[in-house]
Amino acid sequence: MGKQLSSDAFAENDLTALRGQRVHATPIKRVLDANTRQVVGWLYRWNTGHLSVMWKGERCENFVYE
Template identity: 55%
Template sequence: MTDTIGTLPDPPMIAVKNRLEAKPIIRILDRQSRDVVGWLYEWNTGEFVPMWKQGRREDVVFE
């Protein structure tokens, strides 16, 4: 009699996208002065991430 070792099939590969490239899609402006304070970027993963010029602002508009 011989022993056999049962193995499970490999788990399915899940496609995980890494952030590789992004493009600015909208300017972020200070609501009062209308100065550009950042840009909203869209990554190749579909994520939207703000990039601020000098720190996060609260009172902004997207244009």
């Protein structure tokens, strides 16, 4: 992941442009294969509140969150 940016790193116009854009994400859960329980990815929450999965390899169709 890239460096997190602090608010003093931007002018006011830049901050306005960043609102609603995905700037940084935090891992919140592991994604496990439902059958083997091996880690197949991680669930991330973006600064916008959106959730997305970063897969370790190929996308797994049968998975659970831990």
